Amino acid sequence: MSELSPSPLVLVADDDPDILDLVRYRLERSGYEVATARDGLEAVRLAGELAPSLAVLDVMMPSLNGFEVTRRLREDPATREIPVILLTARAQESDVQEGFDAGADDYIRKPFSPRELSARVQAVLGRR
Amino acid sequence: MLELLGISVLALAALSAVFLVALVLKRSRLAREEQRRETLEERVRPFALALVDGEAVELPELSTEERAMLAEAIGRLSRNLTGDARGRIGRYFAGTSAYAAEIAALRGRRVWRRATAAYRLGDMACPEAVPELLRALEDRDADVRAAAARSLGRLGRPEAAEPLVRVLVDGTVPRALAFRAVLDLGPAALRALRGLARADDPDERAEAAELLGWLGDAADDALLIEAVGDPSAEVRAKAAGALGRLASADGAEALTEALGDRIYFVRLQAARALGQVGERAAVPRLLRQAREDRFEAARAAAQAVARVDPAALLDAAAEPDAGPHLHEAADLLRV
Numbered sequence: 001m002s003e004l005s006p007s008p009l010v011l012v013a014d015d016d017p018d019i020l021d022l023v024r025y026r027l028e029r030s031g032y033e034v035a036t037a038r039d040g041l042e043a044v045r046l047a048g049e050l051a052p053s054l055a056v057l058d059v060m061m062p063s064l065n066g067f068e069v070t071r072r073l074r075e076d077p078a079t080r081e082i083p084v085i086l087l088t089a090r091a092q093e094s095d096v097q098e099g100f101d102a103g104a105d106d107y108i109r110k111p112f113s114p115r116e117l118s119a120r121v122q123a124v125l126g127r128r
Numbered sequence: 129m130l131e132l133l134g135i136s137v138l139a140l141a142a143l144s145a146v147f148l149v150a151l152v153l154k155r156s157r158l159a160r161e162e163q164r165r166e167t168l169e170e171r172v173r174p175f176a177l178a179l180v181d182g183e184a185v186e187l188p189e190l191s192t193e194e195r196a197m198l199a200e201a202i203g204r205l206s207r208n209l210t211g212d213a214r215g216r217i218g219r220y221f222a223g224t225s226a227y228a229a230e231i232a233a234l235r236g237r238r239v240w241r242r243a244t245a246a247y248r249l250g251d252m253a254c255p256e257a258v259p260e261l262l263r264a265l266e267d268r269d270a271d272v273r274a275a276a277a278r279s280l281g282r283l284g285r286p287e288a289a290e291p292l293v294r295v296l297v298d299g300t301v302p303r304a305l306a307f308r309a310v311l312d313l314g315p316a317a318l319r320a321l322r323g324l325a326r327a328d329d330p331d332e333r334a335e336a337a338e339l340l341g342w343l344g345d346a347a348d349d350a351l352l353i354e355a356v357g358d359p360s361a362e363v364r365a366k367a368a369g370a371l372g373r374l375a376s377a378d379g380a381e382a383l384t385e386a387l388g389d390r391i392y393f394v395r396l397q398a399a400r401a402l403g404q405v406g407e408r409a410a411v412p413r414l415l416r417q418a419r420e421d422r423f424e425a426a427r428a429a430a431q432a433v434a435r436v437d438p439a440a441l442l443d444a445a446a447e448p449d450a451g452p453h454l455h456e457a458a459d460l461l462r463v
Contacts, residue, residue: 019208025177113211114181 008053008125009033013043013069014087015061019110023056023087026114027121040064044072047079054125056108056117059088059095067095067102074103083124087112168197176201179220180213199226203251207282214284218253227252234260243271250279258285265291265301277301281309289313289320293339297331310339317343325351330360337363341370349378356382356398361391368394372401380407387413387429396425403432411437415444419451430457 010032014020017038024034035050037043041063047055055073059066066086073079086099086107096107105124108117172194178185179202190198199221206217221227230252233245246264249257261283264276277295280288289310296306310317321343324336337355340348348370355367356379368386371379383405386398399417402410414436417429430453433441438461444450445458 016208018205021173021177022180022205022208025181029181029183111208111210114209114213116211 007031007033009035009050010121011035011037011043011046011050011052011055011082013037013040013055013061013066014058015039016058019058019087022114023117026118027056030118030121032121040066040069043069044079047073047082048076051078052082054083054085054121056085056087056121057104059086059099066104067098070099070102070104085120085124165197168194169201172198173201176205180205180209180217182213182216196226199224199252203248206251206253214253217251218255221252222254222256227254227257231257231260234264239269239272242267242269243275246272246275246279250275250282253283255283255285258283258288262288262291265295270300273301274305277306277309281312284313284316286313286316286319289317290324292317293320293324293332293335296335297329307339311342314343322348322351325355330358330363333358334360334362334366337366337370341366341373344370344374346374346376346378348374349376352376353379353382356386361389361394364389364391364394365397368397368401372397372404375405377405377407380405380410383407384410384413387417392422392425395421396428399425399428399432403428403435406436408436411440415440415454418444418453418457419449423453426451426453427456430454431460433457434461 010027012020012023012027012034013036014023015038020036020038024036027034035046035052037046039062043055043057043061044064046052055069057066057069061069064072066088070084070086073082073084083105084103086096086104087110088096088099088107089110099107106120108120172190175185175187176198202217202220206214209217227249230245230248233241234249236242236245242264246261249261258280261276261280264272265280267273267276273295277292280292292306292310292313295301296303296310301309310321317339321336321339324332325340327333327336333355337352340352344352352367352371352374353376355363356371358364358367364386368383371383380402383398383401384407387395387402387410389395389398395417399414402414411433414429414433418426418433420426421429430441433444433454434457441454441461442458445454
């Protein structure tokens with residue numbers, strides 16, 4: 001009997017339940033397992049506990065913003081290699097550079113296209 | 129006398145008790161209503177998610193209330209989405225009773241209902257609603273006009289661009305909202321903006337120039353370079369800012385020329401833009417402006433040099449006649 005390889009786990013963090021549901025729905029349909037966090041601290045904790053294959057982080061979150069979460073992931077040897085995609089509103093586009101400086105691999109602007117999100121996740125995972 | 133006082137106290141106590149009971153009943157009714165809505169939403173949410181994601185969904189038999197809740201959930205989810213998801217949402221709503229009800233409400237008498245309808249029609253993503261929303265842009269109530277502007281931006285139809293720029297100029301919709309709505313139109317607004325950049329009204333030309341800086345591309349360089357020579361200083365300043373935002377190398381000559389403009393805020397924008405363009409040939413003129421111009425224009429010039437040629441800035445700041453702006457920019461560079 002052949003052993004099936006497990007689906008990659010994606011950690012999604014956003015304080016907006018609608019966005020969390022939309023991202024989770026699309027990624028699950030694309031064959032990923034999804035864990036969700038409602039704020040930055042929970043995202044850091046889950047990243048340490050679950051060692052996801054990738055993290056999709058909203059920039060504006062309570063307790064820790066997406067940049068800070070990315071920095072903390074990069075500082076911890078256990079989470080350093082987790083690729084990060086930032087979700088950013090149009091008004092925050094000037095902050096995109098800050099996201100890359102913090103160690104993010106890619107960013108997606110909100111409002112977003114679910115298909116594009118799925119394609120970006122696939123592309124970032126493929127690069128690693 | 130004492131008896132009268134006693135009766136009054138009793139009456140007040142009874143009234144308070146009745147009031148308290150009424151409050152408790154109202155609160156519990158609202159809580160029940162909220163719980164019922166949550167249960168309804170929980171039931172329809174998976175269908176809403178599937179529909180906005182583009183799944184072929186077999187909808188079960190839904191009550192009128194559930195259909196309304198489904199429409200509300202789809203509308204709310206759609207605010208976060210772009211691309212083909214919006215098209216699917218629009219196709220779902222087109223011709224439904226929920227869409228017809230909002231169109232009817234937009235023509236209604238109650239202001240809050242018109243404003244809500246104008247807002248919801250943007251979430252429903254039906255391009256058929258554009259003519260009604262354009263009419264609502266002239267509504268006598270400011271909230272209705274603002275909601276219509278926001279929804280027109282969300283619908284992304286090119287015919288909304290000119291009317292949105294007009295309400296931006298005449299102030300009938302708050303500037304931030306109208307500006308954002310045009311940005312939301314994206315490339316669909318470009319054709320109208322290029323036309324408006326040559327409008328008779330200088331305010332329209334100025335807004336069009338600024339918006340082209342956000343939405344335009346290299347194809348707009350010539351138009352914006354022409355606008356840097358406009359008779360209106362506002363247009364010249366906005367066009368200079370737009371060339372900087374587009375990092376237009378072709379615009380460098382016109383921007384360097386604009387450093388000699390007689391209006392200081394044009395010189396300010398030209399200096400900033402040269403910094404964004406990275407025009408090294410303009411450094412001597414920028415250094416002179418940093419030493420001699422008014423506060424804001426001089427400061428912008430010093431910061432532009434710091435961006436384009438840091439070594440030249442540090443050399444200039446070391447000279448005895450450097451002045452405060454070159455010193456400030458050099459200090460920032462060293463931080």
